[in-house]
Amino acid sequence: MAARRVTIIDVARRAGVAVSSVSSALNGRPGVSESTRERIVQVANELGFVPSLRAKSLSGRRAFTVGLVVHRDPDVLELDPFFGGFIAGIEEAIDPRGYALVLQVGARGDEVHQRYRKLAADRRVDGVFMVDLEVDDPLIALVQELQVPAVAVNSGDDSPLPAVRQDANAGIRETVQHLAALGHRRVAYVGGRPHLLHSLQRENAWRAALAESGLTPGPVVTGDFTYLGGAAAAATLLALPDPPTAVMCANDLSAIGFITQAESMGIDVPGKVSVAGFDDIQFGTYVRPALTTVRTTPRELGRESGRMLIDLIETGEVDDVTVPDARLVVRDSTAPVPPGR
Amino acid sequence: MAARRVTIIDVARRAGVAVSSVSSALNGRPGVSESTRERIVQVANELGFVPSLRAKSLSGRRAFTVGLVVHRDPDVLELDPFFGGFIAGIEEAIDPRGYALVLQVGARGDEVHQRYRKLAADRRVDGVFMVDLEVDDPLIALVQELQVPAVAVNSGDDSPLPAVRQDANAGIRETVQHLAALGHRRVAYVGGRPHLLHSLQRENAWRAALAESGLTPGPVVTGDFTYLGGAAAAATLLALPDPPTAVMCANDLSAIGFITQAESMGIDVPGKVSVAGFDDIQFGTYVRPALTTVRTTPRELGRESGRMLIDLIETGEVDDVTVPDARLVVRDSTAPVPPGR
DNA sequence: TTGAAAGCGATACCAC
DNA sequence: GTGGTATCGCTTTCAA
Numbered sequence: 001m002a003a004r005r006v007t008i009i010d011v012a013r014r015a016g017v018a019v020s021s022v023s024s025a026l027n028g029r030p031g032v033s034e035s036t037r038e039r040i041v042q043v044a045n046e047l048g049f050v051p052s053l054r055a056k057s058l059s060g061r062r063a064f065t066v067g068l069v070v071h072r073d074p075d076v077l078e079l080d081p082f083f084g085g086f087i088a089g090i091e092e093a094i095d096p097r098g099y100a101l102v103l104q105v106g107a108r109g110d111e112v113h114q115r116y117r118k119l120a121a122d123r124r125v126d127g128v129f130m131v132d133l134e135v136d137d138p139l140i141a142l143v144q145e146l147q148v149p150a151v152a153v154n155s156g157d158d159s160p161l162p163a164v165r166q167d168a169n170a171g172i173r174e175t176v177q178h179l180a181a182l183g184h185r186r187v188a189y190v191g192g193r194p195h196l197l198h199s200l201q202r203e204n205a206w207r208a209a210l211a212e213s214g215l216t217p218g219p220v221v222t223g224d225f226t227y228l229g230g231a232a233a234a235a236t237l238l239a240l241p242d243p244p245t246a247v248m249c250a251n252d253l254s255a256i257g258f259i260t261q262a263e264s265m266g267i268d269v270p271g272k273v274s275v276a277g278f279d280d281i282q283f284g285t286y287v288r289p290a291l292t293t294v295r296t297t298p299r300e301l302g303r304e305s306g307r308m309l310i311d312l313i314e315t316g317e318v319d320d321v322t323v324p325d326a327r328l329v330v331r332d333s334t335a336p337v338p339p340g341r
Numbered sequence: 342m343a344a345r346r347v348t349i350i351d352v353a354r355r356a357g358v359a360v361s362s363v364s365s366a367l368n369g370r371p372g373v374s375e376s377t378r379e380r381i382v383q384v385a386n387e388l389g390f391v392p393s394l395r396a397k398s399l400s401g402r403r404a405f406t407v408g409l410v411v412h413r414d415p416d417v418l419e420l421d422p423f424f425g426g427f428i429a430g431i432e433e434a435i436d437p438r439g440y441a442l443v444l445q446v447g448a449r450g451d452e453v454h455q456r457y458r459k460l461a462a463d464r465r466v467d468g469v470f471m472v473d474l475e476v477d478d479p480l481i482a483l484v485q486e487l488q489v490p491a492v493a494v495n496s497g498d499d500s501p502l503p504a505v506r507q508d509a510n511a512g513i514r515e516t517v518q519h520l521a522a523l524g525h526r527r528v529a530y531v532g533g534r535p536h537l538l539h540s541l542q543r544e545n546a547w548r549a550a551l552a553e554s555g556l557t558p559g560p561v562v563t564g565d566f567t568y569l570g571g572a573a574a575a576a577t578l579l580a581l582p583d584p585p586t587a588v589m590c591a592n593d594l595s596a597i598g599f600i601t602q603a604e605s606m607g608i609d610v611p612g613k614v615s616v617a618g619f620d621d622i623q624f625g626t627y628v629r630p631a632l633t634t635v636r637t638t639p640r641e642l643g644r645e646s647g648r649m650l651i652d653l654i655e656t657g658e659v660d661d662v663t664v665p666d667a668r669l670v671v672r673d674s675t676a677p678v679p680p681g682r
Numbered sequence: 683t684t685g686a687a688a689g690c691g692a693t694a695c696c697a698c
Numbered sequence: 699g700t701g702g703t704a705t706c707g708c709t710t711t712c713a714a
Contacts, residue, residue, distance in 0.1 A: 023708070023709060032683070059690050
């Protein structure tokens, strides 16, 4: 049988002080002389006192827990480069501060709503991360209604929620400039799931960058961030009477799908068409040709999000944060425009 | 400002009964007449009463939370086919029963130990999942010492912990039989990280299956479950004076690495060498040739693990469970042995 | 500065 | 059956 837990009362008794003094001493609150504090700390260590999280939660009205609801199909999750790093980053930030992460997965929209409602009703978490935000996402209104502290990841500039962002613009601009410098004038775009905010952001960045380079947008295919979507886009774009000489894809997975499809159509990459991705997944370094892409840093995003959320929970306010830009990584899937095009 | 929470006292007052009766009524405990129970439930609904999880935790000595500590590098996680499905499965099982999952990530061994210790000291979770078990894993002793209920996933047959297993034997036997039927006599093996229990299990299964088919084991390369490891194994095995005509890899990722390396050495797959993987990751269906592999079902494992862990927490004992066997999926990376070999 | 006592919101035991 | 109350282990007022 487990020995009875050492409680704050044991510490108080042993140190010959009141429990309130122990509490103040151990939580660094004022109201105890330095000498008693030292004695209390000493005794607490001797006794191996660990304050009960449950009791703290009940009396302190905090769960010391934050939540992440992943609105995605588990199968999609398998190929997702974001969450592993993001979660690791969150952990780095919250663990030292005594918080833990509750993770929930749900594919369907209504399901996700229910998760948030339940999380809030149970007061299981003190705050939540909002990722994969959609345009006019109803979840934003939901967490506001629920009064749950929340930080948004890569939300729009007009986010009503505190936000941490990694700007895609810089990386995409670099990519477009890189392609332009290689002589490409007809640059197509393979988008991601259109209602997702970051799909829009990326596409807008692409348009803006083209304009800056004095180019007009090439054909655009609406994709879905999947391998198969990228392959389908290749089938469409490369069958065009005047096919693009370069393609920017909304993520690496679709870029890889695009490349595979192109090659199976006998169209060489990057000989006939240059392809660039976005994310910098590991597979991008393994495929042939190795993928030119924009490197994002989910771990930094997670770390900053975690820090922000806890600051928000504990102080009630935080400033938005921007992590260093996503940057272009040039590999082998982009090359000078073929002669005669 | 958030309205004051509706408590059990409010419900009791409104229903004109004692709080203890409300508690009994709402938790389906005996000791209340059917009529008062109905009235209480009615009132609770009217008032929108949601019992406080925090108070329940403190008085009921349960956190209604279970933990998963992932002993892995976040970068590796990115390509891992297991956790997405596994976590989704856990959730399916625990959410309806009122539990949530705390996820922690840690790469270094001592770090992981500390996580478990902290989880236990804080009593943050009521139980934990043990995955990626190593041979003579010290974590098993740790959770026993810590007295934390735990279920082991794919542990050895002599596990001191309740376990849920998916047998790799059947699938690997099928694979070997498939290769044997194609005429292969010289079947190599590319292993996984050697101290991991499931690496051993898979290699043993391979040996046993070969023996059953009357074949002697081909060359074995110790891998590490990575793409690069698979590629390195190909470089080694295919440079042998008498190279194998077929290779079984400990997982799909290394199989894909193997294939890529083989082809870059000008050795056709499956023309010159057949390659089979293990896991059935999505990429396996995208690569050319599409990968012959053994399909595992992490989601089922998660679901059963979740169910078991909660049963264990609530009843103190459970029986081991075996989910349906991993099965062979034949695609294009395996073919008849080339003539003359 | 220190200590006593009132919450926090349930569960569970024990009278009646 | 039902109602009162001690208990879980802290935090936080408020007197002394």
